[in-house]
Amino acid sequence: xxxxxxxxxxxxxxxxxxxxxxxxxxxxxxxxxxxxxxxxxxxxxxxxxxxxxxxxxxxxxxxxxxxxxxxxxxxxxxxxxxxxxxxxxxxxxxxxxxxxxxxxxxxxxxxxxxxxxxxxxxxxxxxxxxxxxxxxxxxxxxxxxxxxxxxxxxxxxxxxxxxxxxxxxxxxxxxxxxxxxxxxxxxxxxxxxxxxxxxxxxxxxxxxxxxxxxxxxxxxxxxxxxxxxxxxxxxxxx
Numbered sequence: 567x568x569x570x571x572x573x574x575x576x577x578x579x580x581x582x583x584x585x586x587x588x589x590x591x592x593x594x595x596x597x598x599x600x601x602x603x604x605x606x607x608x609x610x611x612x613x614x615x616x617x618x619x620x621x622x623x624x625x626x627x628x629x630x631x632x633x634x635x636x637x638x639x640x641x642x643x644x645x646x647x648x649x650x651x652x653x654x655x656x657x658x659x660x661x662x663x664x665x666x667x668x669x670x671x672x673x674x675x676x677x678x679x680x681x682x683x684x685x686x687x688x689x690x691x692x693x694x695x696x697x698x699x700x701x702x703x704x705x706x707x708x709x710x711x712x713x714x715x716x717x718x719x720x721x722x723x724x725x726x727x728x729x730x731x732x733x734x735x736x737x738x739x740x741x742x743x744x745x746x747x748x749x750x751x752x753x754x755x756x757x758x759x760x761x762x763x764x765x766x767x768x769x770x771x772x773x774x775x776x777x778x779x780x781x782x783x784x785x786x787x788x789x790x791x792x793x794x795x796x797x798x799x800x801x802x803x804x
Contacts, residue, residue: 574600639752645698652678652698652749656706666749669702677703677746677802685791692802693795703755703801705794706745710759712738712786718767733780735771740786744794746801758797762787 578593639660646652655661669675674692678701686694695701719732740762746755765787772781795802 647698649678649695649698649701650683652701652704653680653706655704655747655749655752656680660747660752662752663749666698667700667702668750669748669753669755673803675702675802676700677705677798679705679791679794680707681789681791681794689791689795690803693791701749704747704749705798706747707742707789708745709740709786710743711741712784715739715765715787718771718785720771720773722773733771733773735780735783735785737765737767737785737787740788742789744789744797746798756798756801760789760793760797762789763793764788764790 574593575597578590578597581590581593639662641662641664643664645663645665646654652663652666655663667676674690676692676695678695679686679693683694715737718735718737720735721732742760742762743757744760745757747753748755768785773779774781
């Protein structure tokens with residue numbers, strides 16, 4: 567049992583270091599439960615209590631330093647060089663840019679969207695700010711679910727494979743949870759669930775001739791600029 571606990575502890579730490587936060591926390595919670603269960607079987611003496619208290623006192627600051635970045639919003643005083651870099655605030659648990667413009671005062675309230683610049687050309691400047699000093703909001707998108715939508719067909723570029731049938735890559739409907747945060751405080755301003763309607767197949771795709779797998783293995787419909795405007799215009803333009 568002790569060996570299992572040791573393996574789970576190492577797996578939990580490794581998962582946290584590689585960004586698998588939920589898995590890492592789950593492993594560490596199981597280890598904690600195992601330790602507490604074993605502690606109940608110990609015949610406690612004053613000496614043993616003192617030793618355990620000392621271990622806890624020494625280990626707690628290190629444990630907090632390791633785990634706290636996954637729960638506490640990080641504060642950043644310096645603004646990035648370009649507005650698109652504000653999307654770093656979307657990385658869990660988020661970043662509060664202390665010197666960013668506050669979400670207050672009359673509209674517009676400039677926002678950074680998680681889509682490419684080419685899709686923003688037709689929008690007013692508040693939706694595609696060119697100065698980091700003016701940005702007040704950031705939209706963070708997380709895929710919630712997906713389901714089959716259509717297929718995208720590709721011809722292999724390899725001269726030896728040109729006579730093969732078209733290669734198929736499936737596209738799924740992407741359903742996204744989009745959350746608006748105030749940049750200065752990382753306070754949640756609004757949230758909406760949106761289904762991507764941009765289902766244009768990419769012009770090309772990468773396929774491994776050895777494994778037959780594509781990169782990525784699936785495509786997902788994407789959100790359009792108009793969908794962001796429809797869902798959040800009252801927070802940006804009013």
